[in-house]
Amino acid sequence: MRSIQNRILCALAGLFSIATLVLLSWTWSTTNHEVEEVYDASLVQFARQFASQLTLSDNPDTLLSSMRASVRQVEAAMPPRTGSEDEYEEGYRSLNTYDPGHYYEQNQGFQVWGTQGALLYSSPSDLQLPAPENAGFDTHNSEASPQQRSYTLYLPERSLWIRASQPLALRTEVAEEVAEQVLLPLAVVITSLIVAITLTVNLNLRPLKKISRELDQRNSAELSPINSQGLPSELQAPVESLNRMFQRVADTLQRERRFTSDAAHELRTPLAALRIHIERLALCDEQAAPLSAGLNRMERVVTQLLMLARLEPRKSEQLELQALDGDQLAADLIAELVPHALKRGVQIELINQTNQPLYAEPTLIEILLRNLIENAIRYTCIGDTIIVSLSKEQQNFQISIADHGPGLNAAQKAQVVQRFYRQNKADSEGAGLGFSIIDQIVTLHQGEYQLLDTAGERGLTVQVKLPQP
Secondary structure, three states: OOOHHHHHHHHHHHHHHHHHHHHHHHHHHHHHHHHHHHHHHHHHHHHHHHHHHHHHOOOHHHHHHHHHHHHHHHHHHOOOOOOOHHHHHHHHHOOOOOOOOOHHHHHOEEEEEEOOOOEEEEEOOOOOOOOOOOOEEEEEOOOOOOOEEEEEEEEOOOOEEEEEEEEHHHHHHHHHHHHHHHHHHHHHHHHHHHHHHHHHHHHHOHHHHHHHHHHHHOOOOOOOOOOOOOOOHHHHHHHHHHHHHHHHHHHHHHHHHHHHHHHHHHHHHHHHHHHHHHHHHOOOHHHHHHHHHHHHHHHHHHHHHHHHHHHHHHHHOOOOOEEEEHHHHHHHHHHHHHHHHHHOOOEEEEEOOOOOEEEEOHHHHHHHHHHHHHHHHHHOOOOOEEEEEEEEEOOEEEEEEEOOOOOOOHHHHHHOOOOOOOOOOOOOOOOOOHHHHHHHHHHHOOOEEEEEEOOOOOOEEEEEEEEOO
16 A cells, blocks of 8 residues: 555655756756856966066066076975876975965966967966967867867067967866855764754654554444544544544444344234233144244244344443352253253253353343353254353453364354344244354454354364453
């Protein structure tokens, strides 16, 4: 099942990631453009300053010779380019205490060319650029030296070309450093935002999770409305719809219970009158037996319908449990049902008595035991012995009724709790309500039951566990 919360968080994380990539691309593009502008302006400035020195000098040749000697002296004192750029930069800075300079200074290039294409001055001396042909900016590619960006101006009064240059890698390096400085704070901000949004989403989804937990914890009889006070406006409508649905279901169940109860009550009187009329007819046994059997079955159906109608409203009630002698209760009930069992050629045996109290509702537990034993008597084989076993396991009082009849397959075990379901349709005594009543009583006691195959033989074993305080 897909989670709305996870989908929201994944969508936000994706949007933030896209926004981060767009922002980084925009930052890189803008930074690269601004670096280009600044360095191009510096090239123009350097070229003009160099040109002004030559213009103001009385003897440019002497000035250029002096500058060439200075370049050779500085290059001889520079450390070799070994190790990392940071090590080289540190070595350059410590070149002169009075004039420490800067590492980027070595990335600046100057050249003076004559009009005949003669290179008059170059700093550094190994800077390899072609002779200028036009003034302005230009980009130079050479296998012997890195790609250079240059600005060239012409001095007509001196007939000289002045060129200032920089490697393009310097600009890329500066742009990358700026982008890296932006990336770390941006990553911290994005991560913090994702964490904050996750916490905010979790906090605001708490009412929905609370409603989900409340619905999960409800049993089938819990149809009271959900409290909608304090819920966000987005949840008000679905909660109100749920409450209206609960009310409709409750009204339907109430009408069904009222109909069942009223119908059962109304049927008892004509059934009693019918039995009296049959007795007055003074029929022979062969004629009266089928009529009596039919009346017995109808009375049993009516009695069990009344019992279900009384149990249904108690689902939401807390039972008043009493300490009962479970062994004695089972023994008395077996003694009462033995004559009926003997008529069918069946024995009943009580084993594994607990000698411990059973905490339950007296009337309901008696109905439970009666239905279990009567079902076993009705469906077991002639000559069988039904085993009634009582035991105490941890915090549960366990009741086990085992017979050796035809048993139930997996599909029948799933259907047996349905009302009016009978395994044997030809059974004239069963009403198909016994296991529905058992299910209701076990549920009221917050217990559980299992329908198992009788160990080692065919048959059905009903195992009921009732939690004890």
